[in-house]
Amino acid sequence: MRIVVDAMGGDHAPAAQVEGAVRAVQELPVEVILVGDEPSIIKQLEGKEFDRSKLFVIHTTEVISNNEPPLKAIREKKNSSMVVAANMLKNDQADAFVSAGSTGALLGAGTLLVGRIKGVERPALAPALPSDKGPWLLVDAGANVDCKPSHLLQFAIMGSIYMSEVMGIMEPRVALVNVGEEEKKGNELTKAVTPMLKAAPIHFTGNIEAREIPMGKADVIVCDGFVGNVILKLTEGLAQMFMGNLKNIFYRTPVTKLGALTVKKGLVDFKKKMDYTEYGGALLLGTRYPVIKAHGSSNAKAMFYAIKQANKFAEAKVTEKIAEEMKQSLKENTNAD
Amino acid sequence: MRIVVDAMGGDHAPAAQVEGAVRAVQELPVEVILVGDEPSIIKQLEGKEFDRSKLFVIHTTEVISNNEPPLKAIREKKNSSMVVAANMLKNDQADAFVSAGSTGALLGAGTLLVGRIKGVERPALAPALPSDKGPWLLVDAGANVDCKPSHLLQFAIMGSIYMSEVMGIMEPRVALVNVGEEEKKGNELTKAVTPMLKAAPIHFTGNIEAREIPMGKADVIVCDGFVGNVILKLTEGLAQMFMGNLKNIFYRTPVTKLGALTVKKGLVDFKKKMDYTEYGGALLLGTRYPVIKAHGSSNAKAMFYAIKQANKFAEAKVTEKIAEEMKQSLKENTNAD
Numbered sequence: 001m002r003i004v005v006d007a008m009g010g011d012h013a014p015a016a017q018v019e020g021a022v023r024a025v026q027e028l029p030v031e032v033i034l035v036g037d038e039p040s041i042i043k044q045l046e047g048k049e050f051d052r053s054k055l056f057v058i059h060t061t062e063v064i065s066n067n068e069p070p071l072k073a074i075r076e077k078k079n080s081s082m083v084v085a086a087n088m089l090k091n092d093q094a095d096a097f098v099s100a101g102s103t104g105a106l107l108g109a110g111t112l113l114v115g116r117i118k119g120v121e122r123p124a125l126a127p128a129l130p131s132d133k134g135p136w137l138l139v140d141a142g143a144n145v146d147c148k149p150s151h152l153l154q155f156a157i158m159g160s161i162y163m164s165e166v167m168g169i170m171e172p173r174v175a176l177v178n179v180g181e182e183e184k185k186g187n188e189l190t191k192a193v194t195p196m197l198k199a200a201p202i203h204f205t206g207n208i209e210a211r212e213i214p215m216g217k218a219d220v221i222v223c224d225g226f227v228g229n230v231i232l233k234l235t236e237g238l239a240q241m242f243m244g245n246l247k248n249i250f251y252r253t254p255v256t257k258l259g260a261l262t263v264k265k266g267l268v269d270f271k272k273k274m275d276y277t278e279y280g281g282a283l284l285l286g287t288r289y290p291v292i293k294a295h296g297s298s299n300a301k302a303m304f305y306a307i308k309q310a311n312k313f314a315e316a317k318v319t320e321k322i323a324e325e326m327k328q329s330l331k332e333n334t335n336a337d
Numbered sequence: 338m339r340i341v342v343d344a345m346g347g348d349h350a351p352a353a354q355v356e357g358a359v360r361a362v363q364e365l366p367v368e369v370i371l372v373g374d375e376p377s378i379i380k381q382l383e384g385k386e387f388d389r390s391k392l393f394v395i396h397t398t399e400v401i402s403n404n405e406p407p408l409k410a411i412r413e414k415k416n417s418s419m420v421v422a423a424n425m426l427k428n429d430q431a432d433a434f435v436s437a438g439s440t441g442a443l444l445g446a447g448t449l450l451v452g453r454i455k456g457v458e459r460p461a462l463a464p465a466l467p468s469d470k471g472p473w474l475l476v477d478a479g480a481n482v483d484c485k486p487s488h489l490l491q492f493a494i495m496g497s498i499y500m501s502e503v504m505g506i507m508e509p510r511v512a513l514v515n516v517g518e519e520e521k522k523g524n525e526l527t528k529a530v531t532p533m534l535k536a537a538p539i540h541f542t543g544n545i546e547a548r549e550i551p552m553g554k555a556d557v558i559v560c561d562g563f564v565g566n567v568i569l570k571l572t573e574g575l576a577q578m579f580m581g582n583l584k585n586i587f588y589r590t591p592v593t594k595l596g597a598l599t600v601k602k603g604l605v606d607f608k609k610k611m612d613y614t615e616y617g618g619a620l621l622l623g624t625r626y627p628v629i630k631a632h633g634s635s636n637a638k639a640m641f642y643a644i645k646q647a648n649k650f651a652e653a654k655v656t657e658k659i660a661e662e663m664k665q666s667l668k669e670n671t672n673a674d
Binding site for chain 1: 468469479482483514516523524525546547548549550551552561562563564566567568569570571572573574575576577578579581582583585586587589592593595596597598599600603604607610
């Protein structure tokens with residue numbers, strides 16, 4: 001497998017990107033192409049030991065920032081690390097693509113340059129989030145803030161294929177975010193999509209209220225991108241608030257600091273359970289080849305896990321299986337006409 | 338002030354309702370009317386000391402449960418505690434109404450029996466939620482899962498009036514839940530309402546991302562009821578998950594239990610900050626007279642605080658001030674035509 005990495009995207013680029021890539025070629029059966037400013041990349045590579053036949057550098061001169069209009073940037077910055085990397089994926093020079101750069105620009109590059117799988121109406125952004133019982137997949141986390149029922153149906157199918165093929169979950173439980181458990185509850189969108197989800201080739205377990213989301217009751221949780229963005233960011237914000245308060249409580253006096261020592265292991269384990277950098281990045285589901293959006297604040301470890309995930313994403317042939325499923329459902333719809 | 342309380346609604350009815358009401362007449366300048374099954378209420382009152390001239394019981398024979406279709410129940414169960422209490426409010430026999438019963442039925446009773454303030458398109462459900470810097474008001478938390486821009490505008494105005502009149506906040510900061518801070522971000526609804534919020538007689542501070550919600554950056558946070566319901570319930574679910582994990586960490590061994598003792602005070606204070614039973618219940622904003630929805634799981638303490646809040650809600654003449662503001666904006670709209 002060959003993974004192309006946008007070396008210039010993210011808060012800690014290119015250092016974190018280069019270090020993550022080096023660890024990837026050391027530990028995983030992958031080759032990595034780093035795309036970005038060659039002198040900066042070479043400088044970061046200095047002194048590092050790795051198999052040079054497995055790591056390549058492609059020089060680019062431009063960078064897309066978080067602050068520019070994403071689609072305009074994609075169109076105009078032809079020699080940016082993101083555009084060049086996306087085109088390499090499209091042109092079969094790599095099997096998967098990882099970037100910690102602008103989410104909007106990556107969505108644009110995924111849709112416009114890499115292209116959609118035939119039949120997929122809207123690619124979705126799908127991060128894995130922590131629960132009491134392990135990670136689950138949120139689809140969509142913000143790529144599509146206004147959704148039609150058919151979009152949500154496709155999110156459910158794509159998420160289910162990923163969780164089964166990559167995570168090895170038999171019959172992933174797919175749930176729909178709603179304001180109540182009863183089938184009749186919901187807004188226009190959830191009411192319209194419910195019968196479609198019931199008829200889809202997935203294990204649909206019905207509605208899930210947001211209160212139940214952290215309990216690990218579903219493997220794939222489906223909602224429109226506005227709601228998904230709220231779920232993603234509120235989880236981050238509340239976790240940060242809790243951890244911050246806990247820290248203050250423990251750092252108050254020498255005695256509390258001593259108390260903290262007794263539970264240190266437990267807290268570290270819990271923090272690790274909540275830390276989703278090890279899950280990799282967010283998937284772009286529905287593009288023709290695998291694209292991974294690493295968190296903007298990714299460190300070297302997070303980049304390594306994102307590359308590892310990209311490798312699994314490509315190895316499990318998820319995009320091919322989504323394409324197969326879409327073809328099937330397009331055929332069924334045509335027959336039904 | 339006279340507060341009418343649905344004695345039969347809620348998981349711990351009528352015991353919690355009666356005990357909360359007794360405490361209210363002991364500690365607050367209020368009279369309370371308990372509406373429900375008289376023998377059960379009388380039994381709960383036995384042995385309690387309070388001024389009998391301040392507490393009344395109205396006997397009813399029916400109860401509306403959480404499991405029946407709310408509007409049908411409101412129409413058919415004329416002698417239910419909720420319907421009788423709502424009608425007493427409407428007929429000026431009380432100044433405010435508190436129920437811990439079915440949310441759907443209470444919304445129905447509020448809209449159909451108590452009635453909307455002239456000009457208010459949709460009453461909203463508005464609970465106070467905890468943040469690092471004290472409570473803030475969420476409007477709407479689930480009464481209206483499909484919203485028009487004009488609904489959100491009214492939520493913002495009503496929430497702002499409540500926070501200024503009842504909570505004494507000068508120029509409450511009103512923010513709109515969105516997927517990014519930039520004004521151009523959002524779905525069709527948020528894009529349409531943004532210019533309306535900027536022109537409204539409120540202190541609109543712009544978009545708020547869900548990550549920032551727990552940081553206490555706004556006093557009133559506005560969104561459609563589907564999104565609001567997700568915010569409310571995810572906050573509950575994550576708080577529960579964190580506290581549960583923390584408990585497990587501390588109860589692991591005798592040594593960790595000793596460690597827990599050192600931070601007990603800090604944890605109790607933090608839990609108290611997060612515990613919103615002391616904020617009272619959720620407001621119904623937009624009904625002609627004050628209605629409070631207490632949490633279904635309310636204990637006596639929560640019922641007491643809900644009655645206290647109902648008293649402040651009525652005393653501050655919030656409904657009158659909302660009516661005045663609506664009249665003003667109706668007039669402006671007519672002049673503009």
